[in-house]
Amino acid sequence: MKPAPFEYAAPTTLDEALSVLSRGDGDARPLAGGQSLVPMLNFRLGGPATLVDLNAIEELAFIEPTADGGLRIGAMTRQVALERDPSVRRAAPLLAEAAPSIAHAQIRTRGTVGGSLAHADPAAELPAVLLALGARVRIARRPRDGESDGRVERSLPLEDLYLGPFFTALEPDELLVEIAVPGLRPGEGTAFEELARRSGDYAIVGAAARVWLRADGACEEAAVSLINAGPTPCLLEDAAATLRGVSPTPERIEEAAVAAAEACEPAADMHGSEAYRRHLARLLTTRVLLRAVGRARERVA
Amino acid sequence: MSDERRWIGRSAPRTEDGRLLTGNALFVDDVDLSGTLHVSFVRSDLPSAYVRGIDPSAAHAHPGVAAVYLAEDLGDLCRPGPVLVPPPPIAGAEFHARTPLPLARDVVRYQGEPLAIVVARDRYVAEDAAALIDVDLEPRDAVVDLATALDEDAPRVHDDLESNQAAYVRQTKGDYERARAEADAVIARRFRYDRGVAAAIENRGIVAAWDPRADRLRVWDTTQAPIPIRAALAGALGLSEAQVRVIAPFIGGGFGPKIMFYGEEILIPWIAMQLGRPIKWIEDRYENFFATTQEREQIHDAELAVAGDGRILGVRDRFLHDTGAYDPYGLTVPINSQCTLLGPYRVPAYESEFRVAFTNKPIVTPVRGAGRQHGVFVMERLLDMAARELGLDRVDIRTINLLDPDEFPHDHEILYQDSAPLTYDSGDYRPVLDEAVRLSGYAEFERDRARAAADGKRIGLGIVSYVEGTGIGPYEGARITVEPTGAVRASTGVGTQGQGHFTAFAQVVADAIGVDPSEVRVVTGDTSEFHWGTGTFASRGAVVAGNAFHAAAEAVREKILTHASAALEVARDDLELVDGRARVRGAPDVSVGLGELAARANPLRGAVVPGTEPGLEATSYFGPERGSTANGVHAVVVEVDPDTAMVTILRYVVVHDCGTVINPMIVEGQIHGGVALGIGNAFFEELVFDELGGMSNASFMDYLLPTATDVPPIETAHRETPSPLNPLGTKGVGEAGAIPVAAAFAQAVEDALRDVAPELEILEMPLSPGRLFELLRETRDPARAPGDAT
């Protein structure tokens, strides 16, 4: 289990990294924390010609509060920083709540936020959590033929990043550079729960929820996402729609959970049948919505 | 005999820890010889295929590659390996030995079977070149499902056999038909019990170096049995045994599969001789899932004939055993299942037959417990179901059937894996069960259950018994030498994989010759230090090698006393051995050091008394007439969430009796580790094969070993009923912790769910939450049960 040979680049700036990627003829691959990529290389499950190591690019590792109470998170921010940084707990407590469930501590010290999003594993925690939070991702590349100089950037809602299992809208010359997370508003509450075989394992199923309550107690906005319940990291729009504009009573929440369980597309594997996963999707959706609503009510000032 | 047992029975700290804790212990992969070349194997991706052609030319041409070998390049070496354990001489038994070639030639019979070897300057380059080898395999139908493996229309694993039946064995005792006719109830069920990989954290590995000037071969090997490996290597390579030195240094866990003799163990030394360079092969984790043997499924159709008061009248069991593609380890695993099923109970009539099936899966040989789990599960589940049907208490039905102390030795009238009669040497079972009942809080459990229920939690308790045949022969040996410095060297042939042999054996020696265990330097697993013996398996190290050390130490003690008596001019009986000196009882100032006596015993000039041997040294052997039988009771408390089907283990209690305990700390450690392995077997670990026979979860991401958050604290208590079969009175303990866990777990989960799903019967292991969820659905809604449910 040794990786096949590759060319190696260790740029120290984003522009340098983008240049290497743009020269890579589609066969250069960014190496972020490497906690998913290196095992695949060790198993020799596909190997790029060039690895572009992003770990020396300091400008990509940051967590910055924004003026509107949200966060900007650099793609190379280590997952462990989500546990350690007090601004995360304030602005996006859902991230801090979910972070300890990402693999083990020895993985989170290397694994990065951007790497996890770009890997697009439907069983991973961060895509689901950031989907529920309505995050956007900023993507950068070098100009292509005919384009003028400078850096070309685009910004996407995170949900538009995911096209299929382990398949994203990122072009081979593009890099996910930053995640923008809206801040938690008054009247807004979030919750996360997953069920895993062992601590640190990918979830059999997990759920994240965000609920924004108006002063009258009705739900202004809601988001539910599920982990390992479909081919991609996914938002369950049907479940959210059930709650919008109504008071999130336990009955409504149960309706939303049923909607989530019906809309999700879990696959059977050795850890559970499709039926088991749908059952858990419903159960966990109920639990996280109840908890999110409870927290939201505490924040309705 | 020695004066007293000062060290035996004490939790002496381990002498081997210093090296292990500082990173200074030598493991096989740490052997770093100059000029070493590294090996990577090309293995079959398919479980069943014809080999149509292998083209190694691109690998040959790859820079850094020293050699590539296929089966056709091996000459005489390419012949089937030995049957390591011939089947016991059971009348009417059928056994078809089929053992693998070092490299497959025409047919591959399991995924991972080796096809070619690449030797290169480092492992990276070897793997690069291995990927360039063009292997043309033509898929054949594979035998995957054990239940249908013996069907007439099943594809054949071995074309030359009439069916996939590798063996058939029937053993009986008493008249089961009569027992059945007299029974008040007959409980009949089908049980499926599956196991998995041993998953020692260190994979296998071999380093071999041929020294043409000395004409000698040195081999470092992660083996549990260095001496048999030496004999096999010498035979295969045409060398004298004296030319081969096999060293099993520190081994990172064994658990059974490292007892095997693998093709790699011949090939690596052979290549070292071919190329005249040291050769290293370290198995990687992916390979380990296929290339290292494992244990798997049995399907039992069993019934228990029982009287109304719970007395066992008889048991009938017919089972299928999956041996994988070959059966190099004979019948050890299914015979252990057959024999261990009887447990600590009085079973007047027993009718047991099994069929062993070849399948296109990796080879099955013993993994810690070695088939005993399967038998215990069947018996304990039958007792649970009988108790339920008869309205008896779970503990009462066990108590009434336990053998009494006056029933030992107890002859079960069938043969055990070691070809000796299954006769229990000694035991006192009732107090063990009583202690487990007490420690587990069984009597107060309804109160605990009610309290938990008030918090919305469902808890259950499981309590089960087992015996373990341990410490089988044939023999082990030990040599003890007192050096002129006073240092004590002690060596034996068994290898060690973490069992604390260095310390426990030193304690045995220390008591006999009056030294501190820390001064006894124990060497295990190096054939240049000791070259008689068989190995570490079947929970036998402390019993067989331990008693060999005891015998050798007693012999050295006699020599010490003889020389000390002469030196101090006192009678032998007036001497005692304390703190490394022989001294006069009552006059401790009159003494002589053991080192000085060692020098006296090896004079450089002068006359020697005829008939004496030089030095303070003795070599002794111990071979028990048959194994000793340890026993125990496990109790477990679980919480089950019926909504998620997740199970949490809250408490675990083990009460056991392994005879004389040499080092309680080490014994408890063995139990802890065994229980963790058993928990893995019950709830986490499962090898998943697709319908074509491919393994779907060959990684630690998908094959789940229990972690620190999955294994609860383990409460232990000892009782000591010495074995009459050896002077120390020891019985083995290495596998005990692992054996009854799944049976206890199943009972506890049923118990926790008794109000939610009173009809739930757990008849299979392992039991993942996903599977428990399906069972609960079937129980609540029988229409969901699959048609062939049994």
Place this chain on the structure above:
Amino acid sequence: MNEVPVTARINGEEWSGRVEPRLLLSDFLRGTLGLTGTHVGCEHGVCGACTVRFDGDPVRACLMFAVQIDGHVVETVEGLTPDIEGGVAAASDLHPIQRAFHEAHALQCGFCTPGILMTIAAFLETTPDPSEAEIRSALAGHLCRCTGYHNIVIAVRRAADLSRGDPTAVADEDTGP
């Protein structure tokens, strides 16, 4: 293949040299530097045997390339006892965590132990007075097949006491933990 220059501080000493980019940190430590106390158990980041400290944080050495330590600090199990020159260490020479593992019989085959020690060394710096649940959670990233973790949990607790200079944390070798 092009080798890449690397300079790093390893167990307190500076190392400079050139390495092939694909060389795993675990193989570099073991093969190039001869620091064979770091063990390799799975090479896919699950078993934890190869855990070392990288800039103080525990990481899987099998999931990093040696080139990535350029400009960084690495500590391995050998770094816990810098004064021991091979051979057998007396109990008094051991780091408090190692001593606790010895006294609590927290290792059997010892193969997984060095990685666990490195995790626990970092863990106790941030969590000097851990609960049992915290200890078990910290250990969950390591697989041990021998001990059932029971004595490891006890050892970590004892190591915490030893590291904090708790005088009640004395060895009691006769009764065990």
